[in-house]
Structure formats: structure tokens, C-alpha cells
Amino acid sequence: MLHKIPNMEAFARVSGLSRPTISKYFHDPDSVRKSTRDKIEKALETYDYRPNVYAINQNRRLTKTIGVVVPYLADPFFAELARRIERRCIDAGFSPLLFSSHGRRALEVDILHSLRALKPAGVLLAPLGRGSDHDMLKDFCEDVPTVLFDANIEGLGEAFVGSDNFQSIPLMVDYLCRTGEPPCFFEMPPVNPNANKRRRAYVDAMMRLGHEPQIVHVEGEGWGFEEVGYTEGILAIERHAFATGTVLCSNDRLAIGLLAAAYEKGLRIGRGQGCAMRIAGHDDHPFARFTCPALTTVAQDYESISDRSVDALFDVIEADGKAERRVETLFPGTLVMRASA
Amino acid sequence: MLHKIPNMEAFARVSGLSRPTISKYFHDPDSVRKSTRDKIEKALETYDYRPNVYAINQNRRLTKTIGVVVPYLADPFFAELARRIERRCIDAGFSPLLFSSHGRRALEVDILHSLRALKPAGVLLAPLGRGSDHDMLKDFCEDVPTVLFDANIEGLGEAFVGSDNFQSIPLMVDYLCRTGEPPCFFEMPPVNPNANKRRRAYVDAMMRLGHEPQIVHVEGEGWGFEEVGYTEGILAIERHAFATGTVLCSNDRLAIGLLAAAYEKGLRIGRGQGCAMRIAGHDDHPFARFTCPALTTVAQDYESISDRSVDALFDVIEADGKAERRVETLFPGTLVMRASA
DNA sequence: GTCAAATATTTACGCGAGTAAAAATTTATT
DNA sequence: AATAAATTTTTACTCGCGTAAATATTTGAC
Numbered sequence: 001m002l003h004k005i006p007n008m009e010a011f012a013r014v015s016g017l018s019r020p021t022i023s024k025y026f027h028d029p030d031s032v033r034k035s036t037r038d039k040i041e042k043a044l045e046t047y048d049y050r051p052n053v054y055a056i057n058q059n060r061r062l063t064k065t066i067g068v069v070v071p072y073l074a075d076p077f078f079a080e081l082a083r084r085i086e087r088r089c090i091d092a093g094f095s096p097l098l099f100s101s102h103g104r105r106a107l108e109v110d111i112l113h114s115l116r117a118l119k120p121a122g123v124l125l126a127p128l129g130r131g132s133d134h135d136m137l138k139d140f141c142e143d144v145p146t147v148l149f150d151a152n153i154e155g156l157g158e159a160f161v162g163s164d165n166f167q168s169i170p171l172m173v174d175y176l177c178r179t180g181e182p183p184c185f186f187e188m189p190p191v192n193p194n195a196n197k198r199r200r201a202y203v204d205a206m207m208r209l210g211h212e213p214q215i216v217h218v219e220g221e222g223w224g225f226e227e228v229g230y231t232e233g234i235l236a237i238e239r240h241a242f243a244t245g246t247v248l249c250s251n252d253r254l255a256i257g258l259l260a261a262a263y264e265k266g267l268r269i270g271r272g273q274g275c276a277m278r279i280a281g282h283d284d285h286p287f288a289r290f291t292c293p294a295l296t297t298v299a300q301d302y303e304s305i306s307d308r309s310v311d312a313l314f315d316v317i318e319a320d321g322k323a324e325r326r327v328e329t330l331f332p333g334t335l336v337m338r339a340s341a
Numbered sequence: 342m343l344h345k346i347p348n349m350e351a352f353a354r355v356s357g358l359s360r361p362t363i364s365k366y367f368h369d370p371d372s373v374r375k376s377t378r379d380k381i382e383k384a385l386e387t388y389d390y391r392p393n394v395y396a397i398n399q400n401r402r403l404t405k406t407i408g409v410v411v412p413y414l415a416d417p418f419f420a421e422l423a424r425r426i427e428r429r430c431i432d433a434g435f436s437p438l439l440f441s442s443h444g445r446r447a448l449e450v451d452i453l454h455s456l457r458a459l460k461p462a463g464v465l466l467a468p469l470g471r472g473s474d475h476d477m478l479k480d481f482c483e484d485v486p487t488v489l490f491d492a493n494i495e496g497l498g499e500a501f502v503g504s505d506n507f508q509s510i511p512l513m514v515d516y517l518c519r520t521g522e523p524p525c526f527f528e529m530p531p532v533n534p535n536a537n538k539r540r541r542a543y544v545d546a547m548m549r550l551g552h553e554p555q556i557v558h559v560e561g562e563g564w565g566f567e568e569v570g571y572t573e574g575i576l577a578i579e580r581h582a583f584a585t586g587t588v589l590c591s592n593d594r595l596a597i598g599l600l601a602a603a604y605e606k607g608l609r610i611g612r613g614q615g616c617a618m619r620i621a622g623h624d625d626h627p628f629a630r631f632t633c634p635a636l637t638t639v640a641q642d643y644e645s646i647s648d649r650s651v652d653a654l655f656d657v658i659e660a661d662g663k664a665e666r667r668v669e670t671l672f673p674g675t676l677v678m679r680a681s682a
Numbered sequence: 683g684t685c686a687a688a689t690a691t692t693t694a695c696g697c698g699a700g701t702a703a704a705a706a707t708t709t710a711t712t
Numbered sequence: 713a714a715t716a717a718a719t720t721t722t723t724a725c726t727c728g729c730g731t732a733a734a735t736a737t738t739t740g741a742c
Contacts, residue, residue: 006698009698020720020722023699053458054394054699056699056700058700058727058728059699059700073414073423073424074627079414079441080415098441102424113391117391226631230630256628256631257631259631260633287567292601292632292633293605347728348728350728358690360691360729361690361692361732372689374689397730399698400696400698400730
């Protein structure tokens with residue numbers, strides 16, 4: 001175990017250099033001569049010293065932390081996005097801090113409050129959406145360089161990166177109509193703007209193809225989508241609420257619930273012979289390939305979304321926290337044909 | 342929008358009080374007289390001031406942050422535990438910071454390094470287990486009050502809280518034997534000690550009941566359990582590797598993969614007439630009730646585990662970072678009978 | 683109204699670093 | 713070797729707040 005060094009002053013002594021030089025080194029190792037860099041790194045092997053984060057950040061106006069806020073971390077979709085974002089932040093020399101609002105407005109507000117206190121270099125925020133405190137969020141975005149992702153809120157933040165629901169939903173509707181009955185749309189009360197956009201995209205797509213849109217709207221609160229999909233799926237099936245045997249769900253988690261309901265009701269799902277129903281989702285949730293049957297869905301471009309969000313934030317940070325203008329980047333989805341539809 | 346106040350000095354002026362009093366207030370609002378508290382809170386409504394986190398923590402030896410580290414956040418099991426833990430920390434006036442090792446040793450090491458720099462009041466750590474850097478972890482635990490949960494590492498940390506695999510696995514084995522063929526055990530290379538314990542518990546339980554243990558061990562790396570369960574499940578089914586028609590998986594995610602494989606192979610899963618196979622899991626993963634068929638499993642006691650972990654950490658923190666002795670708390674699992682077995 | 687107890691103010695120093703300016707030293711160039 | 717350029721050292725001040733000690737003020741009890 002190496003000997004602990006309490007502060008930079010002491011470390012400067014044991015490494016035979018002056019404190020400002022050490023300070024420069026930790027700010028950027030390449031800013032000091034090779035020979036002194038070697039001295040420092042040799043000392044670092046012998047002594048256990050790392051600069052005090054709090055003392056460092058006290059003076060810096062902007063720190064090296066980046067806040068990442070998602071609405072619901074128990075959703076592997078967000079876990080996956082967060083994972084990629086974290087990675088890219090680390091690679092760029094930042095320290096990401098991850099927060100989940102757990103679907104609750106009060107928590108999102110709290111998180112943003114304490115995040116502001118941390119003076120982060122920037123924040124990547126997937127807002128609750130409908131559940132967000134709009135005014136508070138606006139204040140926040142004015143103080144802290146923020147890029148929104150996944151769920152857009154008009155005019156908030158320096159940029160938005162997400163999926164193009166008006167491309168992805170028609171893609172799926174087209175596919176379903178081409179290969180069988182036109183789909184009904186299975187949705188719950190929208191927790192965020194995507195859900196709304198998807199419904200509208202569904203209606204548009206159906207009209208364009210000359211079909212009557214059939215929306216099966218069910219009640220259900222919160223972010224326990226599987227639960228809602230299951231419970232309300234059971235009811236919908238019992239009441240013959242699905243006008244056709246093809247159901248497009250507003251997201252994969254809802255589809256997973258519906259799949260479970262259909263299974264329990266003895267309905268065979270899929271596009272083959274003897275199947276009573278086709279079910280499709282949206283997102284290509286990490287678990288979608290392991291449902292029974294595997295879920296046909298539209299894949300969101302995780303990689304592009306996370307990469308682009310981070311890039312956008314870095315741009316903003318370099319531009320002193322203000323983007324020239326607010327850019328919205330929408331990535332197209334890709335059809336993932338599996339067994340369920 | 343309220344007027345921004347740069348520091349405590351200035352805030353003291355506008356609220357007509359002295360800085361030390363303000364300092365006391367933020368340390369504990371009840372430590373000042375009601376009348377001054379009111380003054381401060383009135384000023385707080387007019388002016389936008391919150392103390393600088395970094396300046397505060399620079400002097401405090403122990404901060405009010407608590408680190409929460411899990412091995413793999415995209416696993417809803419950990420997401421759920423983390424959620425409960427976070428909540429309890431917040432309620433107790435701490436600021437939890439959540440980190441995921443994403444299954445990688447290097448990342449766990451990095452996280453612990455930067456966590457140490459944050460001088461947290463304590464850390465709740467679910468270690469990678471087999472993948473952890475044992476020596477580094479030991480150093481860490483000596484510096485920072487740490488409570489391990491989920492995966493135990495002998496002698497590390499001030500306490501351990503987890504599930505009692507030697508109770509839960511026999512519970513399931515008994516049930517399966519009582520209601521049908523004795524189970525084989527489906528497992529992959531153990532990423533953490535639980536997997537090992539579960540295998541041993543399975544062997545013990547089978548022997549006790551006078552049955553020959555049948556272990557189906559498959560290859561597979563990392564934390565993509567569903568993927569391994571699926572891929573290797575397909576192979577195992579093709580090769581008739583399951584000695585009996587009942588399979589106990591070392592965890593639910595593996596079971597979900599196997600379920601998908603069985604479905605694809607046209608095997609009907611469940612305990613009823615015409616079923617080819619029974620599949621059981623372990624953990625009661627949040628999605629386990631939505632598989633097709635719903636997964637029979639052993640529920641881990643999420644609530645007790647998270648609550649007890651936090652309590653244990655608080656005890657340690659109050660006892661100045663050192664527990665009298667290292668206590669291991671194991672909670673029993675409960676059988677969750679669903680349709681799959 | 684008096685006096686002790688409780689609370690607030692004043693004053694002053696410390697924490698661990700960032701950083702700026704001037705002086706001193708090292709390195710590179712010719 | 714002389715000189716210019718690059719780097720390091722010295723010195724000193726800043727940041728925002730914790731905290732301790734002495735002093736002053738307010739409060740409550742009688």
C-alpha cells in the first residue's frame with residue numbers, strides 16, 4: 001500500500017517540483033516537459049495522491065462532469081442508451097453522472113436542482129415529457145448547457161436527438177398491410193411526446209393506404225408498460241376490442257405485456273398458419289428478440305442516437321454553452337422482422 | 342426569475358444576518374431560532390441562492406454522498422434494487438450517485454477510483470464478483486465505509502446483504518421434484534459467487550432427495566444472459582442435453598433465453614397436459630411474469646435486501662466507518678408458482 | 683425588571699486547489 | 713557559446729465555505 005499524500009503541496013515536495021507545475025500536469029499532462037512528466041509519474045507510483053475534486057471544482061466555472069438524466073432506468077432501453085452515453089463521455093475525459101427520474105416529476109425536479117448545484121459542463125436529458133415541470137426545465141436549460149434526447153420538448157435545450165416516428169411507424173404499418181391485415185394501434189395514455197407522435201403517424205399512414213385507423217386506447221398509469229399491456233390486453237381480447245388480428249403497439253414493452261396476455265388467452269401469435277394474431281412493437285428493446293414468439297419491431301438506432309447526442313453536447317460545450325441555433329436530429333428506424341408479425 | 346446570489350456572504354447581507362448563521366442554517370435548519378429561520382426562508386424566496394457543493398465538501402471530511410455501484414444496470418434486477426436504494430438514501434438526506442460497471446473489471450476499478458475521490462459517506466457495492474479486482478477492492482473498502490450486497494466477497498466490506506441461495510434453491514428443487522420430474526440445472530460460467538452457490542445448493546438438494554444431480558453447463562461470456570440462454574438452449578435441445586424434461590436455470594434471464602429457444606424449437610413449456618418441458622428460474626426478475634408462459638421462479642426479497650443494505654451502511658457510517666464485526670445477512674426466497682413449471 | 687441561558691455576530695483562520703505575474707532556470711537554435 | 717524560446721519556480725491572491733473563540737444580543741423564566 002502506497003503512502004497517502006494529503007495535498008498538492010506535499011506531493012510537489014516529494015516529487016521535487018513546484019505546486020503550480022503539478023497543477024498544470026493534472027490539468028493536462030502534455031502541458032509539461034517530458035522530463036518533468038516522468039518525474040511526476042514516477043512519484044505517482046510511489047505515493048498515493050490524487051487532487052481533491054472539490055477543491056478543483058470550486059474555482060472552475062465549468063466542471064468536467066456531465067449529467068445524464070433518463071426518465072426510467074429500469075427500462076433497458078434507457079439503460080442501454082445511458083451505457084453508450086456514459087462510455088463516450090468517459091472517453092472524452094468527462095465524468096458522467098447518471099440519474100433516473102423513475103417516472104416521477106418531483107424526482108426529475110430534484111435531480112435537476114442538485115445537478116445544477118454540481119455545475120456540470122453539460123447535461124444530456126431524456127425528459128419525462130408530459131410529466132415534466134416545463135417551467136423549471138426551461139430555467140434549468142437556460143443555466144446549464146443541455147441537450148435533449150429521446151423525448152423532445154419544443155424549444156427546450158440546445159438541441160434534440162431522437163427517432164423519427166413519422167418514418168418508423170409508417171415503415172411498420174406499410175409492412176403489416178403488405179403482409180396481412182392492416183394493424184390496429186394499441187396504446188396507453190402517453191407519458192411522453194413520442195407516444196402521441198406515434199399515434200398520429202399511425203393514423204397518417206393508415207389513411208394514406210386507404211385504411212380506417214383503429215385505435216385501441218387503454219388506461220394505465222406510469223412506466224410499468226408490461227403490466228398495462230398485460231392487464232389491458234387481457235380485457236381487450238375478452239372484449240374483442242381489436243378490430244383486426246394485427247396489433248401494432250406503441251412500444252415494445254407494451255407489446256411484451258400484450259404478448260403475455262395473448263399467450264394466456266391461448267391465442268397463437270405470429271404470421272404463419274394457424275396464428276390468431278400478429279403483434280408488432282416499436283424500439284427493438286434489448287429483450288425483444290427473446291419474447292415468444294420473437295417480437296417484430298422497428299429498431300431505434302441506439303448507436304446513432306447516443307453518439308449524436310453526445311456530439312451535440314460537446315459542440316455546445318465548446319461553443320460556450322450556447323448553440324447557434326437549436327437543431328433537431330431524427331434518425332430513421334429499421335424494420336426488424338421476427339416471428340410475431 | 343429570481344436574482345442570483347453568488348455566495349453565502351452576499352446572501353447573508355440580503356437576508357440581514359451573518360454568514361456563520363446562514364452556514365448553520367444550511368447545515369441544519371433547526372439549529373437556528375425560528376425567527377431567523379423565517380428570515381432566511383423569506384430571503385430564499387426572493388433570491389436564488391444555494392451553497393456551493395464543492396466549497397462545502399472541501400472542508401467536511403465526510404460528504405453527504407453515497408455511492409451505489411452495481412455490476413450491470415441494464416439488468417432490471419439491479420435497476421430495481423438501485424431504485425429502492427436511491428430512494429432510501431434520499432429520504433435519509435443523502436445524495437446517492439449511481440454507477441454501473443457494465444460487467445467490466447476495468448470499469449469497476451475506475452468507478453471505485455473516482456468514487457474514492459468523492460469522499461462519499463459510504464458506498465453500497467454489488468461487486469462483479471469473479472471479475473472484480475480483489476486487491477483493489479480490498480484497498481477501497483479499507484478507505485471507504487462499504488457495504489456489499491447481492492454478491493458476497495468473503496471478508497470484504499463492513500457487511501453483506503443478499504439472498505440465501507442455500508434456502509431458495511432447495512425450495513425450488515423440492516417443489517419441482519414434488520410436482521414432476523427432478524430438474525436438471527442449466528448454468529453458464531459463473532460471473533459471480535451466487536452462480537456457484539446456486540449450483541452447489543442444487544447438487545445438495547438433489548442428493549438429499551436421493552436424485553442424481555444433472556448439470557447442463559454451457560459456455561458464454563459476459564452479462565448477456567438471455568443471449569447465452571437462447572443460443573446454448575437451442576444447442577442443448579438439439580443435442581438432447583437435458584436429462585429430464587424439467588430445467589432449473591441459475592437465474593431468470595438465462596431462463597428467458599431458454600424459454601425463447603424452446604419456443605422456437607416448438608416445445609410446449611409448462612406443467613399441464615401436452616407440455617414437453619418445465620422451465621424454472623431464480624430471482625423473480627421484473628419481467629418474469631410477462632414471459633410466455635409466465636416464469637415459475639424464486640423471488641428474491643428486493644425490499645428487504647435494499648432496506649437492510651442501506652440500514653447496514655447507515656449503521657456503519659454512524660459508527661465512524663467501522664463495523665464492530667462483519668455481519669452477513671441472508672434473506673430467504675419465496676416460491677413464485679406461475680405457468681412455466 | 684433582572685438575570686441566566688440560548689442564540690447570533692464578529693473576527694479570523696484554514697481547506698486544497700486555480701491562476702496570474704515576475705523571476706529564474708532549462709532547452710533549443712544558430 | 714551566445715541568445716532566444718520554452719518551461720519551471722516563486723510569490724501571492726482568490727474561491728466559497730467550515731469552524732472556533734470571544735463578544736454581543738435576544739429570549740424566557742422568575
